[in-house]
Amino acid sequence: MSFPSQVKIVEVGARDGLQNEKKIIPADIKIQFINLLSETGLKVIEATSFVSPKWVPQLADHDEVFQKINKVNNVSYPVLIPNVNGLQNAIKAGVKEIAVFTTPSEQFSQHNTNCSVAESVERISEIMVIAKEHDIPVRGYLSCVLGCPYEGKISALAVANLAEKLLLMGCYEISLGDTIGVGNPVAVKELIVEVIKKIPLEKVAVHFHDTYGLALVNIYAALECGVNVVDSSVSGLGGCPYAPGATGNVATEDVVYMLNGMGIQTDIDIVKLMLAGNFMMNVLQKSSQSKVNLALQMTNNCRED
Numbered sequence: 013m014s015f016p017s018q019v020k021i022v023e024v025g026a027r028d029g030l031q032n033e034k035k036i037i038p039a040d041i042k043i044q045f046i047n048l049l050s051e052t053g054l055k056v057i058e059a060t061s062f063v064s065p066k067w068v069p070q071l072a073d074h075d076e077v078f079q080k081i082n083k084v085n086n087v088s089y090p091v092l093i094p095n096v097n098g099l100q101n102a103i104k105a106g107v108k109e110i111a112v113f114t115t116p117s118e119q120f121s122q123h124n125t126n127c128s129v130a131e132s133v134e135r136i137s138e139i140m141v142i143a144k145e146h147d148i149p150v151r152g153y154l155s156c157v158l159g160c161p162y163e164g165k166i167s168a169l170a171v172a173n174l175a176e177k178l179l180l181m182g183c184y185e186i187s188l189g190d191t192i193g194v195g196n197p198v199a200v201k202e203l204i205v206e207v208i209k210k211i212p213l214e215k216v217a218v219h220f221h222d223t224y225g226l227a228l229v230n231i232y233a234a235l236e237c238g239v240n241v242v243d244s245s246v247s248g249l250g251g252c253p254y255a256p257g258a259t260g261n262v263a264t265e266d267v268v269y270m271l272n273g274m275g276i277q278t279d280i281d282i283v284k285l286m287l288a289g290n291f292m293m294n295v296l297q298k299s300s301q302s303k304v305n306l307a308l309q310m311t312n313n314c315r316e317d
């Protein structure tokens with residue numbers, strides 16, 4: 013068993029975290045939220061998505077949000093892109109890094125992007141051409157890798173083949189998304205074993221939603237396999253509008269707390285993270301889903317300001 017010595021956290025709270033919120037949050041609140049996240053030591057903060065506002069009204073303000081956030085040195089602010097139209101808008105807004113997404117599930121592909129898996133791969137290949145011309149690094153997401161709300165079980169081989177395809181197309185990293193949070197540590201290990209037959213381990217990231225409360229233990233299983241990139245969302249915000257039953261991502265505070273305790277370096281200030289999370293939860297008038305947040309507030313370890 014050898015855990016990585018360092019883990020990169022990809023904070024998805026401003027994108028995955030907000031995309032499913034029904035009440036539209038003003039752009040200036042989103043900007044303040046991302047600016048708070050930028051002060052925490054996070055190195056990757058997914059800022060928004062340039063998807064169709066008809067499909068995800070909450071993120072229709074992507075131009076304004078992306079343009080007005082403080083861009084801190086050495087922090088990247090990728091955005092989610094579904095098609096060439098989105099990429100062209102993102103380039104105009106000054107985006108320097110993007111993430112694309114597809115899935116091995118035909119039905120999820122139809123529900124989420126109104127096209128087949130093959131068509132979504134074709135869209136990605138068109139995106140890759142333009143991204144390359146503009147020197148834009150591209151991350152790849154695969155959704156529903158451990159189960160689909162429409163198709164149920166998903167074959168690990170299908171996930172591995174699609175991961176290989178995205179890597180060959182030019183993605184620098186593949187994030188394996190348990191979109192509806194149905195995975196367990198054994199399934200996670202089996203999946204990673206299959207995926208690393210096709211792509212190098214250092215290209216693998218994991219993205220767990222915490223629907224059944226297993227996200228942290230699933231991350232632990234991925235760490236045991238040597239994965240060192242973890243997606244998470246401050247306060248456990250999140251959900252996909254086209255994945256019924258899915259709840260938020262694993263809370264970044266909880267991931268950082270676990271990694272710190274295990275002696276794995278993240279360089280993230282957990283108190284500042286909690287403050288950023290509390291800021292957004294106050295706006296949403298919801299309670300944080302982070303157990304660590306709750307525990308540290310109870311023990312008065314949180315700074316007051």
Ligand code: HMG
Pocket residue numbers: 028031061062063064065066067068092094095097098099101113124125126153154155156188189190191219221251252253254
């Ligand atoms: P469509 O309706 O088939 O597309 O949607 P279309 O080409 O027919 O366009 C329809 C309208 O949208 C047109 O406007 C287009 O111009 C416009 P109209 O002519 O009717 O006025 N349009 C756009 N506008 C702005 N930006 C764009 C854009 N594209 C089209 N980029 C489409 C196809 C892919 C666009 C749509 O299905 C879509 O945007 N889907 C995104 C859904 C989404 O964001 N889901 C959540 C993200 S994925 C996720 O959360 C999973 C992840 O977290 C990992 C995990 O957890 O597993 C990543």
Ligand code: MG
Pocket residue numbers: 028189191219221251252261
């Ligand atoms: Mg997600």
